[in-house]
Amino acid sequence: MKKQWIEKRLEDLKVCPHLIDYEKTYKEFQWKEVASQFEGLPSGGLNIAHEAIDRHANGPLAQKTALVWLGEDGQRREFTFEQMKKESARFANVLHSLGLSKGDRVFTLSTRLPELYIAVMGIFKNRSVLCPLFSQFGPEPILQRMVRGDAKALLTTKSLFEKKVRPLLDRLPQLEAVLLIDAQEDESDKVRSLACLMEKSSDVFEIPPTGPEDMSILHFTSGTTGMPKGVVHVHKAIYMHWMSGKYVLDFHPDDIFWCTADPGWVTGTSYGIIAPWLHGITNVVDEAEFDAQRWYRILQNEKVSIWYTAPTAIRRLMRLDFDPLKEYDLSKLRLIQSVGEPLNPEAVVWGMEKLKLPIHDNWWQTETGGIMIANLISQPIFPGSMGRPLPGIEAAVVHKNDDGSVNEITELCKEGELALKPGWPSMFRTYLHDEERYAKCFVGGWYLTGDLAYKDKEGYFWFVGRADDIIKTSGHMVGPFEVESVLMEHPSVAEAGVIGKSDPVAGQVVKAFVSLKEGYEPSEELRRELIGFGRKKLGVAIAPKEIEFEINLPKTRSGKIMRRLLKAREMGLPEGDISTLEA
Amino acid sequence: MSEEQIKESIINQIVLIAPDIDPDEILPDKNIQRSLEIDSFDFLKMLTALDVELGVAVPEADYGQVDTLNHMIAYFAKRIVS
Numbered sequence: 001m002k003k004q005w006i007e008k009r010l011e012d013l014k015v016c017p018h019l020i021d022y023e024k025t026y027k028e029f030q031w032k033e034v035a036s037q038f039e040g041l042p043s044g045g046l047n048i049a050h051e052a053i054d055r056h057a058n059g060p061l062a063q064k065t066a067l068v069w070l071g072e073d074g075q076r077r078e079f080t081f082e083q084m085k086k087e088s089a090r091f092a093n094v095l096h097s098l099g100l101s102k103g104d105r106v107f108t109l110s111t112r113l114p115e116l117y118i119a120v121m122g123i124f125k126n127r128s129v130l131c132p133l134f135s136q137f138g139p140e141p142i143l144q145r146m147v148r149g150d151a152k153a154l155l156t157t158k159s160l161f162e163k164k165v166r167p168l169l170d171r172l173p174q175l176e177a178v179l180l181i182d183a184q185e186d187e188s189d190k191v192r193s194l195a196c197l198m199e200k201s202s203d204v205f206e207i208p209p210t211g212p213e214d215m216s217i218l219h220f221t222s223g224t225t226g227m228p229k230g231v232v233h234v235h236k237a238i239y240m241h242w243m244s245g246k247y248v249l250d251f252h253p254d255d256i257f258w259c260t261a262d263p264g265w266v267t268g269t270s271y272g273i274i275a276p277w278l279h280g281i282t283n284v285v286d287e288a289e290f291d292a293q294r295w296y297r298i299l300q301n302e303k304v305s306i307w308y309t310a311p312t313a314i315r316r317l318m319r320l321d322f323d324p325l326k327e328y329d330l331s332k333l334r335l336i337q338s339v340g341e342p343l344n345p346e347a348v349v350w351g352m353e354k355l356k357l358p359i360h361d362n363w364w365q366t367e368t369g370g371i372m373i374a375n376l377i378s379q380p381i382f383p384g385s386m387g388r389p390l391p392g393i394e395a396a397v398v399h400k401n402d403d404g405s406v407n408e409i410t411e412l413c414k415e416g417e418l419a420l421k422p423g424w425p426s427m428f429r430t431y432l433h434d435e436e437r438y439a440k441c442f443v444g445g446w447y448l449t450g451d452l453a454y455k456d457k458e459g460y461f462w463f464v465g466r467a468d469d470i471i472k473t474s475g476h477m478v479g480p481f482e483v484e485s486v487l488m489e490h491p492s493v494a495e496a497g498v499i500g501k502s503d504p505v506a507g508q509v510v511k512a513f514v515s516l517k518e519g520y521e522p523s524e525e526l527r528r529e530l531i532g533f534g535r536k537k538l539g540v541a542i543a544p545k546e547i548e549f550e551i552n553l554p555k556t557r558s559g560k561i562m563r564r565l566l567k568a569r570e571m572g573l574p575e576g577d578i579s580t581l582e583a
Numbered sequence: 584m585s586e587e588q589i590k591e592s593i594i595n596q597i598v599l600i601a602p603d604i605d606p607d608e609i610l611p612d613k614n615i616q617r618s619l620e621i622d623s624f625d626f627l628k629m630l631t632a633l634d635v636e637l638g639v640a641v642p643e644a645d646y647g648q649v650d651t652l653n654h655m656i657a658y659f660a661k662r663i664v665s
Contacts, residue, residue, distance in 0.1 A: 535601055
């Protein structure tokens with residue numbers, strides 16, 4: 001296969017990048033250099049909120065804009081680092097006054113409102129643990145995650161609370177407080193108005209000593225065989241956020257950064273909140289959902305220089321039949337990075353043609369806490385490749401042997417499982433309450449990512465697919481088991497098998513194959529009822545978009561539904577090894 | 584085609600895509616995607632179906648003009664007439 005390079009010329013770049021010589025930087029890099037970038041807590045230790053907000057607020061950046069918030073209806077609000085320090089201090093005091101302390105899990109279920117960003121920093125200040133939920137989850141995924149995560153408090157909005165949480169309250173006995181962002185008054189001792197509590201709270205909060213290994217964020221990620229796993233991260237993860245902010249996002253003091261990811265997902269916290277503020281950079285947040293013209297207007301009006309987005313959005317932009325550079329002034333934009341799923345080569349080429357900038361793909365996952373493998377602003381791109389490992393990150397492709405051990409594959413361009421050498425600062429520290437599952441991720445001195453990939457002779461990695469049945473839809477992971485479990489709750493459903501069906505825009509969409517119990521017949525009406533049932537229980541982000549009735553689902557002799565076979569049939573591919581198929 | 588008929592077509596399509604939605608929940612001036620939890624994928628599918636039914640394609644660049652039920656009715660009404 002002949003690969004097309006996209007070469008870079010340093011003289012074409014608007015700003016001299018931090019990383020110019022990849023090999024040299026990779027070889028010489030040491031994590032202790034990053035340690036010197038942080039101030040440390042006056043009371044001792046390392047706390048994300050101090051490094052991201054307070055130290056800037058205490059220095060020359062106090063009046064610099066930290067957050068530009070764009071409301072759905074055209075509002076625009078700015079918050080300086082000093083304001084963020086005070087507001088997040090208030091929120092920390094609110095948590096403290098409610099009796100919440102170190103290690104207590106505070107869940108967030110909100111659209112992208114300023115209060116959410118303030119709360120995140122307040123949670124860190126109080127040494128509580130941030131547990132983000134995606135606002136498009138339905139009640140069932142919310143319940144599963146809150147129960148597994150031992151939720152003590154929840155920050156949400158009135159409408160999300162009414163629709164999705166109130167019906168769950170009696171199943172959440174540990175939940176002590178619900179803070180409603182837009183409520184004017186308290187409903188009860190438990191359901192409180194955030195505004196009232198904030199008003200009564202001081203804007204001064206001294207962050208207590210925080211250990212670098214103290215838990216900071218609990219993100220849930222989907223599993224293949226079981227319910228979602230709580231991925232535990234610690235304050236020290238900021239080493240990775242700072243380093244990737246420097247080398248991948250190439251943050252310079254005057255940059256204006258827009259990460260389009262929602263903080264319900266890991267990109268939205270690591271890079272939509274933490275990384276830019278560690279660098280003292282202005283961070284743009286848009287409340288609204290994707291709208292091509294709106295997005296170009298934001299890039300133009302906010303003078304965004306660094307843009308971190310996702311393949312689904314780029315593919316939507318590619319559908320526009322005009323020349324963006326003729327319609328909008330995007331002259332400030334100097335770097336585009338993309339993550340969530342592999343970026344197709346056509347999209348990289350489209351960027352070169354239409355935006356006069358290449359789109360840089362990168363790779364990481366919830367468990368890694370930060371970007372691991374990336375295309376870099378100064379380095380050549382092979383469209384379709386995820387790039388090379390960051391300084392401080394050792395990546396390899398490994399082969400799993402029958403006895404469970406692994407060998408590194410040294411042969412070039414040979415597929416295997418993508419693996420990372422453990423020990424980078426933002427590596428997850430455990431799966432909450434599931435140490436056994438955590439231990440299983442590490443074999444022979446490698447962390448196994450579950451992604452299949454190969455490495456070429458230039459040292460670039462190429463994504464091949466998932467090693468398991470996890471579905472990637474619009475950049476979000478969906479676990480088939482979670483969907484199947486809910487479908488089986490419907491009285492008509494005997495069995496369900498859920499797969500990701502290829503889709504040109506979303507990458508994959510969730511499709512369910514369903515067999516019915518005796519007495520039920522397939523019909524259009526029942527199909528629609530099941531679609532609605534899925535939406536109501538799981539929420540639009542997880543619910544199946546398509547339902548197909550099958551009399552029998554293909555199963556192994558031990559009775560396990562063969563999703564792989566369903567997928568092969570759906571895609572018209574060879575069915576592969578069916579020796580375990582039930583006769 | 585009257586605005587009332589266009590409205591009916593749109594509501595039918597919304598309910599087809601999202602059968603859990605009660606037509607009374609569809610408020611004329613609320614953002615359809617946000618208020619009814621219809622994601623980009625479903626919205627795209629809905630507009631494709633409306634194109635087949637009403638003969639008006641909404642290009643990606645115009646999605647901002649069809650964000651609410653009322654805006655969508657107006658958008659289609661203008662183009663069906665012309």
